[in-house]
Amino acid sequence: MSKYLVDKFLFTIDRDPELVERYREDPAGTVEWWEREQAGRILNCPDAEATTWLAFTESERAALAGHDHVALFELGAHPFLTLTLWIAMFERDHEEPLAMQLDYAARLAHKSLPYPDIST
Amino acid sequence: MAKLVAILATTHHPFYYRTSRLPAEQAPPFAAEWVRKVAAYRETLTRVRPDVLVMVGSDHFHQLWLDNMPQFLVGKAPFYDANYYNEEREFGLPRLLLMGHEELSAYILREGIDRGFDLAFSNELRVDHSITCPILTVRPDNDLPVVPIYTNIFAPPLPRPERFVALGRTLRELIDSWPSHLRVAAIGTGHLSLELGGPRQFGPHGPDPEFDARAVEWIAKGDIDGCLANVTLESLHEPGNATHGFMDFMLMMGLAGYAEADYADSLDLFHTMEAYFTWYPNGADA
Numbered sequence: 176m177s178k179y180l181v182d183k184f185l186f187t188i189d190r191d192p193e194l195v196e197r198y199r200e201d202p203a204g205t206v207e208w209w210e211r212e213q214a215g216r217i218l219n220c221p222d223a224e225a226t227t228w229l230a231f232t233e234s235e236r237a238a239l240a241g242h243d244h245v246a247l248f249e250l251g252a253h254p255f256l257t258l259t260l261w262i263a264m265f266e267r268d269h270e271e272p273l274a275m276q277l278d279y280a281a282r283l284a285h286k287s288l289p290y291p292d293i294s295t
Numbered sequence: 296m297a298k299l300v301a302i303l304a305t306t307h308h309p310f311y312y313r314t315s316r317l318p319a320e321q322a323p324p325f326a327a328e329w330v331r332k333v334a335a336y337r338e339t340l341t342r343v344r345p346d347v348l349v350m351v352g353s354d355h356f357h358q359l360w361l362d363n364m365p366q367f368l369v370g371k372a373p374f375y376d377a378n379y380y381n382e383e384r385e386f387g388l389p390r391l392l393l394m395g396h397e398e399l400s401a402y403i404l405r406e407g408i409d410r411g412f413d414l415a416f417s418n419e420l421r422v423d424h425s426i427t428c429p430i431l432t433v434r435p436d437n438d439l440p441v442v443p444i445y446t447n448i449f450a451p452p453l454p455r456p457e458r459f460v461a462l463g464r465t466l467r468e469l470i471d472s473w474p475s476h477l478r479v480a481a482i483g484t485g486h487l488s489l490e491l492g493g494p495r496q497f498g499p500h501g502p503d504p505e506f507d508a509r510a511v512e513w514i515a516k517g518d519i520d521g522c523l524a525n526v527t528l529e530s531l532h533e534p535g536n537a538t539h540g541f542m543d544f545m546l547m548m549g550l551a552g553y554a555e556a557d558y559a560d561s562l563d564l565f566h567t568m569e570a571y572f573t574w575y576p577n578g579a580d581a
Contacts, residue, residue: 190379190380192380192384217362218360219362219363253356253450254491254492254537259385262385263384276497286493288532290536294452295451
């Protein structure tokens with residue numbers, strides 16, 4: 176379980192407009208590139224001082240590569256990070272205000288309390 | 296000594312700015328009442344003529360990240376740039392530059408640490424909508440220096456509700472004892488029941504109207520003990536998965552003490568309830 180790394184992926188994609196578009200268009204390729212090139216970057220350190228041991232689990236990689244927000248919820252990804260990035264990527268595909276957010280919620284409708292632990 | 300002229304505790308709704316600026320024919324039906332309520336609330340701050348604002352909010356994974364996460368952080372800088380790309384993108388919020396008040400920041404840090412809060416600090420803090428929403432609603436001229444105080448309501452493990460109340464009490468002591476002639480207002484923003492990224496999000500009301508009604512009563516009556524008896528880190532999951540932001544209201548209750556709010560208002564909106572409270576600890580005409 177590497178919830179922290181899943182959150183780090185969502186966080187670093189969401190804050191970069193180019194990466195938002197890249198992840199929308201090519202999720203599997205973006206996840207593969209990011210895990211290989213970016214996962215170990217410590218955000219406040221020079222690139223040479225990278226972390227050496229971070230990796231996704233198979234289920235985390237598949238959830239991110241599949242744009243599967245339900246699986247990410249089940250894995251304990253931080254729901255604010257997932258929602259914010261999903262709005263950036265997919266709100267444009269819906270005509271009515273909040274339609275994307277309501278569809279996002281409906282796909283999670285089978286989830287009940289307690290929700291998965293989001294502690295990292 | 297400094298005079299604490301007002302304490303404001305309110306929700307921060309990032310959609311207000313854009314909604315309030317829509318032409319009438321494009322505005323949703325609730326917009327006019329929302330704008331009226333915010334204007335009335337703004338007056339509760341304007342009338343006390345503050346010189347400096349102590350502002351409590353929470354970073355939404357903008358500058359503060361899981362590799363180095365403070366529980367309570369005080370900004371100490373002469374200026375604070377504000378709002379982020381994803382807040383422009385999602386909410387249409389403008390970029391802002393807030394003035395800081397380093398002397399009061401330094402006082403809160405030194406005295407707060409000495410009173411048992413190991414406060415983190417930042418000399419280069421870019422604040423987000425938890426700080427800028429109340430600027431846009433109750434001080435839109437953005438003409439006063441601020442001391443931003445961030446709390447962690449977002450990334451577990453979180454401090455417990457009692458700790459938020461205790462920090463509020465300590466901030467009250469510090470402001471009351473600050474050797475200054477200035478008039479201070481404290482403004483804190485949080486949430487009532489709220490769900491983000493879960494099945495209960497963006498419903499016709501907040502996810503738990505019953506919790507919201509109880510919360511409004513606790514705050515309006517200054518019922519700190521009743522609130523603490525009913526609210527725990529664990530219980531806050533039930534009203535909605537982002538309801539831990541209510542602890543910023545509890546911090547402001549600690550700051551206000553066991554006092555009924557002098558002004559209390561709310562507005563039931565889709566997704567979440569808006570709420571507006573003001574206390575005048577030295578009287579409305581102080």
